Amino acid sequence: MPLLINKNIVANDSWQSIDTESLEQAQALPSGDIIVPLAFYLENRDDLLGRDGQLGIQVNGDDDLQALYAEQGNIALVAVEFPIFRDGRGFSIAKHLVRTGFKGEIRAIGDVARDRLALMQSSGFNAFLIPEDRFSEEDLNAFTEVSVNYQGTAADPRPIFRR
């Protein structure tokens, strides 16, 4: 799946998303940078924090977000899932992460496609995993389709009347 980070197409994704359903136990995790669901992280916290490689947590709007925010010092990436196109909770999750000072990667996954990229970026996402069949190189233009904004963004939180 094509990955955009900071408005560039990234050829190699160092992160591996773990399908914890098929995983027998936490010790069987692969090496390197991995993304695990929040529930799995909370259950296997000590094992995960003890291993080599960076950690990422995957959440969506149904998760206990306070638990996520409490752990954000231990992780380098949050993958926020958009289960369906109409689900906009991820925008506010990104906003929370930025506001509480999370400096790692905030990656949008799931139903991620061109027409919401700019909104996602303004809300705080800096990485986008786009399904292959929905991706085109022209998607990069999405970020500049509307070049002005009234609200603040993650990059510049000042609304227009303070700029």
Added chain:
Amino acid sequence: MYQYNEVDQTLVDERVEQYRDQTRRYLAGELPEDEFLVLRLMNGLYIQRFAPMLRVAIPYGLMSSEQLRKLAHIARTYDKGYGHFTTRTNLQFNWPKLEEVPDILAELAQVQMHAIQTSGNCIRNTTTDPYSGVYANELEDPRAYCEIIRQWSTLHPEFAYLPRKFKIAVTGSTEDRAASQVHDIGLHLVQNDAGEIGFEVLVGGGLGRTPVIGKVVRDFLPKEHLLSYLDAILRVYNLNGRRDNKYKARIKILVNALGVKEFSRLVEEEWEYSRDGELTLTSAEIERAKSFFTPFDYDVNAATDTSFEQKLAEDSAFKTWYERNTVDHRVEGYRIAIVSLKPHLKPAGDITDAQMDLVADLAEKYSFGEIRSTHDQNLVLADVKKADLYSVWQGLEASNLARPNIGTLADMIVCPGFDFCALANAKTLNIADQINERFDDLDHLYDLGDIQLNMSGCINACGHHHVADIGILGVDKKGEDWYQITLGGSSREDASLGKVLGKSVAADDVANTLEKILDVFVEHRQEEELFRDTYKRIGMDPFKENVYAPAH
């Protein structure tokens, strides 16, 4: 009124091109149907029973003559020569072609207009009192705050995919002509004991299948905190509103589920992060917004005119119109004139291209070039000199826009119903005609006094039937249209939800039933009592008994 600067213009221009590309990709099969649906809704485009329907935003119901002429041009060029004003003070075109919508939006952008967020699960057009700025008992003109909210909510990145639609209304006096208590957020300008002006904040009102009156979550919000507090409410809603069932997704359901105390606590907790932050309004920004809504340069000699009194004495039709369709203005010698979009046997809120042009001309000549659209589907010329009223009336009269029925039973709010709307269960326009035919004697209507009658063609309640003295809801029973009647609702400062009279009545029987209801009113009425007051005094039973009495 507000004038776009370079940023505003760039935004709408670029938004048009963005939507043009989305339409192109959809037609080329590159954009899935369900995604395009969401995207087009955020540009006000529905697919209706026969054709797409485009809803154009009239921010807080205010437009210029130039803008109204543009709407007339669009009606003529891209539609069937008319438009329809809604309870959100927007204008709907019923017959645009999907492929031509980007061109229509480009036309709108030429006159500082757009269709952004007139539909979809986002923050809709903010509405207000149509007499803002010209009504005597106003604390402050709410339109500056409406414009501040318009900018903040337009293309808000975080709040474009809310659980459900979101409507905000602002009022500036103790009277409520914006139905603010049945909005997701109602903001009332109020003064605290220290003499400072701020907002009383209500959350969780709404109509539809679960009608609810909004609840106060904050008695007094200092005005500089307006946006940060709205931001907190919206974030709590975005994260916690239900997403599993669209009929339970409005904020009113969340507020009811949590209880207003817990909801307020969540909002206050969220607000802790943003209060006094970047969203705090600066006094410069408030003053800038206010500068667009300063009073006009009124004629200081307006009150000395005598020609007006003479016309009143000479022309009884003019006098009737004056008494029914004009309202006190805060400046002596001026009146607020209401353009009735409820002519006899025409759909409520409909207006032809020629009528739009005429109203635009009258506004330009006699009312500082501005027109307002109202919650109850009429138009307002807010600043007419008394000496000019006769000319205004003549112009309106010649165009079938001066039926002196404002506030009467014939000044109904009616949604388009099954004839146009894909959601509707029943027709409304034929019932409105039936009522108009039965109650066509204006003197009789005047005798009955002010009565608000609202009608919706389905439980989505676009016609606001719950909050009328008499509400009519169309329901489908085995393929036939039936009508459920409610009494005792109000959208005003004493907001309340109507109660169901009894079992629904057949389509042919609606006017008969109304007559029976009004008979009870007339029988029990004390002096000049209004229908709503008689109802409050005597309750539902006498009405029920008369309507459902066995035939003898």
